[in-house]
Amino acid sequence: MKYILSVPMFALMLCCLAVILCVTLYILVARHPKLGVTLEKIFVGILFFTITGGSGITVMPFTKLHPKIFYNLETTPPTIIGQLAIYSAMILMLFPRLSKTTKKTVSLVIKWIAGDIFLGLFLLTMTLSGLWSQTPDMTFRAIFAMWGITLVSIYVGKVYSWVEIYGLLRWLSGLLALWVIVKRNPGGDGCWSGVLGHKNPFSFQMANTASLWILYAVKEPKYRSLSLFISLIALVALQKGCSGASRILTVVLISLWSYLAVLKKLPVKWAFVYFILFLVGSIGISILVLNNLEAIVVGGLKKDMTLTGRTEFWPLIIERINQNSPLFGYGMAGFWQSWRGLENPAYGIIVAKSGFVPPHSHNGFIDILCQLGWVGLLLFILSFFNNILRGIKYLVKESFPESGLPLYLLTFILMTNLTEGGIFAIGTYWCWYVVLSVKLSLDRTAKDNQH
Structure with missing residues (x-):
């Protein structure tokens, strides 16, 4: 492929074909609105699949489509230009639809921020964080990428219903499970990591897949065989992922649906x-299970990186933040910078017993602390509790199980970010959080019940 692109004639022909395709689809979308809806879902699905979890898909061509390349030091200018061209072409092809669905954007943003003021202040802090970053160029590029996926998430929250969001969630997770059939990617210890590059995030996604498709098997008997097939693949992959935390997460997520059905019958405050x-x-x-019950953990759950191991370097990270930048942190993507050597803000953070040097915090909330300090972390926590309350109000008033999705997503985001990161990164944890925040702000039931 690289050889073909290096030949001017072939490169020119490919560009011409791409332009013809874009113009053709633009005309078709303008004439056939339903095609625009379908094409839009495909494009949103491609983006969300690319950035699955906290790090994204690790196989081509998704590695080239991931927005994190904008602040990756190893990224070449042609790659950045190519990605900008691809996403610009997607917007161009959908322009006839977007010109209608993006109306009243200002009023939408006002309603959203009014419903989740803490997240609005959090985003403002993120946007300004380049001003106090030690590497402002890198931070501002990371902010640009973050705003890119945030705007798409805002759009999804505005345009898509919870039924459509549930479908998108289900099929993206299902695709991850089906891909395991052809790509297991076992590591040296035999544990699978699939297309996510590491067994822990892979196992978390398999837990999500199993719980979503088991629910669908109960909800839609017509597709029960397909749902159970995908659930079975996910559960097998979960077992092969060798992550004790993900097995606990699976039990939590599956039991959550029954628990929410009970909560729906209670008054909001209870x-x-x-x-x-x-x-x-x-x-x-x-x-308790991961840290104390050694017989269960070692024998049954095959614990990998223990919670105890994480707690050995978590205090070091917090101490470093408190010493140098406690209020506003080091700016987005400004803390874990091993390429800076002695100037790396995280330099010297190491587990003394094992010599392990963490590449990130292994905790999404501590990652927020590193980048936006205690102010950013407090704003996010307040936003999180605000969305729990609004999610409860939505659950009580609307039809189940779709009304339980906000609380399901909040639970999944919280549980996965206790021992891994991604809640504040170019990934779907952040995207789904923004989506649920926007939808709960625009939902009249949730809004009216706040008074």
């Missing part, structure tokens, strides 16, 4: 209290 207790209980059980 449903809120019992949901918080569910989260606290789930976290407590996870810590």
Whole structure:
């Protein structure tokens, strides 16, 4: 492929074909609105699949489509230009539809921020973080990429219903499971990592897949065989992923649906209290199993990187932040910079017993602390609790199970970011959080019940 592109004639022919394709699809979308809807879902699906989890798909061509290349030091200018051209072409082809669906954008943003002011302030802090970053060029490029996926997420939250979002979630997770059939990617220890490059995020996604498709098997008997087939693949892949935390997560997510069905019948204030207790209980059980019950952990769950191992360097990270940039952190993508050597803000953070040098915090909330300090972390936590409350109100008033999706997503995001990162990164954890925040702000039921 590189050889073909290096030949001017072939490169010119490919460019001409691409232009013809874009113009043709533009005309078809303008004439056939349903085609625009379908094409849009395909494009959104490609982007969200590319950035799955906290790090994204690790196989071609998705590695070239991932927005993180904008602040990757090894990225060449042609790659950046090519990605900009691809995403610009997608927008161009959808322009006839976007010209209609993006109307009243200003009022939408106002409603969203009014419903989740803490997330609005969080985004403002993120946008300004390049001003105090030690590497402002890199930080501003990371902010640009982050705003790119945030705008797409805002759009999805505005245009798509919860039924459509559930379908998108289900099929993206299903594709990950089906891909395992042809690409298991076992490591040296035999544990699968699939197309995600590491066994832990892979196993978390398999837990998500299993819970979503088991629910669909119950909800739609017509497609029960397909749902159970995909669930089975996900559960086998989960087992082969060798992640103890993901097995606990699977139990939590599957049991959550039944728990939400009970909460739906309660008054809002009691449903809120019992949901918080569910989260606290789930976290407590996870810590208990992963950290104390050695017979279960080693014999049954095959614990890899233990919670105890993480707690050895978490205090070092927090201490480093408190010493140098406690309020606003080091700016987005400004802390873990091993390429800077002695000037790396994270230099010297190492597990003394094993000599392990963490490449990131292995905790999404500590990653926020590194980048945006205590101010950013506090704003996000307040936003998170605000969305739990709004999610409870939506659950109580709307039809189940779609009304449980906001709380399901919040639980999944929370549980996966306790021992891994991604909640504040170019990935779907952030995207789904923005989507649910926007939808809950625009939903009249959730809004009216706040008074």
